[in-house]
Amino acid sequence: MVNYSELDDTAQDLLREIGNIGTGNAVTALSSMVGHSFNVELPQVRIINYREAPELLGGAETFQTGILLEIGGELSGMFMFLLNEEFSKVMLDALLGPGDWDPVNMDEMCRSVICEVGNIVCCSYVNALARLMGIKIEVSVPDICSDMVGALLSVPMIHFANLSDELMLIENRFFTDKTAFTGHVLFLPEMESLEKMFSLLGI
Amino acid sequence: MKKCFHFLVYDMDKTVVGIAEGKVVRSPGELITYALGSCVGICLYDRTCSVAGMVHILLPYKKTAVNQSNPYKFADTGIIALVKDMERCGANVRRMTAKIAGGAKMFERSDTFKGEVDETQIGQRNVEAVREVLRELRIPIIADDTGDRLGRTITFSAETGQLTVKTVRWEWKKL
Secondary structure (H helix, E strand, O other): OOOOOHHHHHHHHHHHHHHHHHHHHHHHHHHHHHOOOOOOOOOEEEEEEEHHHHOOOOOOOOOEEEEEEEEOOOOEEEEEEEEHHHHHHHEEEEOOOOOOHHHHHOOOOHHHHHHHHHOOOOOOOEEEEEEHHHOOOEEOOOOOEEEEEEHHHHHHHHHHOOOOOOEEEEEEEEEOOOEEEEEEEEEOOHHHHHHHHHHOOOO | OOHHHHHHOOOOOEEOOOOEEEEEEEOOEEEEEEEEEOEEEEEEEOOOOOOEEEEEEOOHHHOOOOOOEEEEEEEEHHHHHHHHHHHHHHHHHHOOOEEEEHHHHHOOOOOOOOOOOOOOHHHHHHHHHHHHHHHOOOOOOEEEOOOOOOOOEEEEOOOOOEEEOOOOOOEEOOO
């Protein structure tokens, strides 16, 4: 069995690099989607215990929107993109026009817009992974839920509780002229996929 | 009294029950667990001696899991461990009543690559397992707030046996 925390520095650097490339792709895609550019800090890539995740995301009861994608094919696992109210508002303003958006009670239109944003962001990371490793990865239809972040995380947590207690968290801080906001990407590969990733990468 | 000191909190502050944890308090103590999604929070109460216990489980049955180290992770072993913890503090299983919350279906997930385990149903399967285990222990469920598509924070009072549920869309609901 492979655990994230057993990885040496080289392997962790490689994961960080996948995170960096994915963030780069995601920012480019988001910028062209909303029609103006974002600045982004160097992403923080961390390997954490799932119990720590809610705290790092602002506390278990913090309201966030999560977009969940399953990956299959040569690698299987889950990607989850989490965005806070501020981020959701910026996206809704940019894509549906300025308005008094309420991320807590989104209608079908808003949900599908945010879901698509999440889809694009997650797929940017999937592409980075696939390209770096020269493999094919399939992606499921994205699924969206807005609620307490702890409750959102219970879904991947339950799935992986059997196997491992760790997950990879990529934190991105975005800036526009007016605001700063944060988005998080969680990557949870199945255990055998993690092993495969490292053998493909020659670790 | 002395042998169960590590379970007891006399403080008025709420005792936090983390993920896959079980805790016991005496009146006037209060237990809280944050953001239950598909997990289930089981609250047991013995009114005669005002002992309250809460466990936050993730999965239905221990036997199906690969990593079995923590009994409080599972409905079956978690509830049994909690009952024992409470009995060590003077409670009696025959007097206990249960209130349960959680077991939501957070994501729709219609399209999945793995046919085997249907994640979307895990909340429901957790609730079913909890009901089954409580039935076997003959502990009646006197209130529940399960299923649906929302996260819940729950608090349970050892003084009154009242369960309070909070979500992001509605405020406190008392059970």
